[in-house]
Amino acid sequence: MVQRVAVFSALSRVLFGRIGGTRVTMYTSQKKRSLCWSLSTEQGLSRGSHESVITRGCGLFNMHANGKVYLIGSGPGDPELMTVKAVRLIETADVIVYDQLPGPAILKSLPEDAELIDAGKYAGDHTLPQEGINQLLVDCAKAGKTVVRLKGGDPYLFGRGGEEAVELREAGIEFEVVPGITSAIAVPAYAGIPITHRDHASMVTFITGHEQKKDESMLDWEWLAKSNGTIVILMGVSTLPQYIPKLIRHGMGTGTPVAIIERGTREDQVVTTGTLETIVGIAKERGVKAPAIIVIGDVVRLHEVLGGVSV
Numbered sequence: 001m002v003q004r005v006a007v008f009s010a011l012s013r014v015l016f017g018r019i020g021g022t023r024v025t026m027y028t029s030q031k032k033r034s035l036c037w038s039l040s041t042e043q044g045l046s047r048g049s050h051e052s053v054i055t056r057g058c059g060l061f062n063m064h065a066n067g068k069v070y071l072i073g074s075g076p077g078d079p080e081l082m083t084v085k086a087v088r089l090i091e092t093a094d095v096i097v098y099d100q101l102p103g104p105a106i107l108k109s110l111p112e113d114a115e116l117i118d119a120g121k122y123a124g125d126h127t128l129p130q131e132g133i134n135q136l137l138v139d140c141a142k143a144g145k146t147v148v149r150l151k152g153g154d155p156y157l158f159g160r161g162g163e164e165a166v167e168l169r170e171a172g173i174e175f176e177v178v179p180g181i182t183s184a185i186a187v188p189a190y191a192g193i194p195i196t197h198r199d200h201a202s203m204v205t206f207i208t209g210h211e212q213k214k215d216e217s218m219l220d221w222e223w224l225a226k227s228n229g230t231i232v233i234l235m236g237v238s239t240l241p242q243y244i245p246k247l248i249r250h251g252m253g254t255g256t257p258v259a260i261i262e263r264g265t266r267e268d269q270v271v272t273t274g275t276l277e278t279i280v281g282i283a284k285e286r287g288v289k290a291p292a293i294i295v296i297g298d299v300v301r302l303h304e305v306l307g308g309v310s311v
Contacts, residue, residue, distance in 0.1 A: 067094070067145040069137050069168055071161045073154040073180020076190075077103035078265040081181050089178065090114075093148040095140045097133065101152025101291055103266055114148075130160060134167040141173040152291070153183040158208045158234050184232045187264025187293040191271045192307020193300055195230045200298040203229035209236025209243065209294070225250035230297035237290045241280050247296070248276055257300035262292040273303060 070089050075081040090096065096110055099120035110116055117136065119128045128136065133149075140147045155161030155177060168175040184206050188195050195204045205227060211217055224231060225247045236243070237260070248254055254277035262270045274282040276296070 065144060066173055067141040067143065067147060069141050069147040069149060069164075069173055069175040070178055071149045071155045071164060071175060072151065072178040073156075073159070073161075073182075074102040074106050074150055074152055075181040076153060076183035076186040076265040077101075077106070077263065078190075079105050079109060081186065081265060082106065083178065083180065086178050086180065090148055090150070092146065094145040096148045096150055097136060097140075098150040099152065102150055103152070103263070105266070110150075130163065134164055137164060137168060138171045138173055141168070142171075151180070153234075154180045157182050157184060157206065183264060183291075183293055184234060187261050188232065188259070188295050188299075190265045190269060191259060191261045191295075192303045192305070193259060193261075193295055194302060194306075195232060195295065195299060197299050197302065200302070201228075201230040203227065204232060205229060206232050206234065207236075209233050209239045221246040222250040225252040230295065230299050233294040233296070235290065236294045237283070237288055237292050240283055240294070244276060244280050252276060252296075256296060257298065259295045259300045259303055260288050260292050261295070262288060262290075264291075264293055271303065271307060273300065 070093075072086045072089060073083075074086060075083070091111055093111070093114050095115045095117065097117045097119050098107060098110070099118075100107075101120075119133045119136070137147055137149060149155070149161075149164060151159045151161060153159060155164075156179070161177065165175060165177065185195060196202065205224065207219055207224070211219070221243070233243075240260075244258075247256075254275060256276040258274050258276055258279040260272045260279070260283060262272070272279075272282060272286055272288055
């Protein structure tokens, strides 16, 4: 115990040299901007006690201090829409836990010297369950790592960022949320659809197409059908045949314009338009797939004026 205290105390005072029989070297990581220590034991400390004194590698005494987790929104898919802060933190991360929604361009740009962990959820195939992702973030932080949890859009808008934040807080892990440009606004904008307009809609409602409780919906479809505003649906492609009839049944006009924007803001963005009456059949015929944003309401008419080519 005396040896350990002596080593800890002396490390704060030297750059290069010897402490008893232990050679100490301190160096600076070019990328992480953190101090790293390398110790080799010549005498005085056994190999076991040496390893218990300090964890080798970047980070000062990582076995005694937790790292930090950044819940980062990468935006809607266009790399140029990522925030400056997001880019900076990604470049300095030890571990990056990502899903597929950031898109190929952003994922290909992730730093090669970081540990990259695919936690993405694919149709019918979850690489990791949410509970596993939560535990992974906690474990990496407890190992002293700087962790980036990279999500598409904004982490707190249907991105389960709130769930992960609660888990981190309960585990005593320091974390920070880095907001991203939400796809719910940016994707319609890239398709020439302003989600509000004084002549068309004075309110907008964001909803998810995938609720956690399948048999007990938290959505009031009657209110939505009569709200006379824009409805933006995230993760709603596969459930399109379920909720479109609900809107019609509760009184929304069958001629209400609908747009489905696949891979919004990316080079391969595709916009499919129709009406409440026709959109389910059109989407099936054209093989519309996620990721996509669905916009319902009169503002969709502006796509013909402000947007590009629809299919």
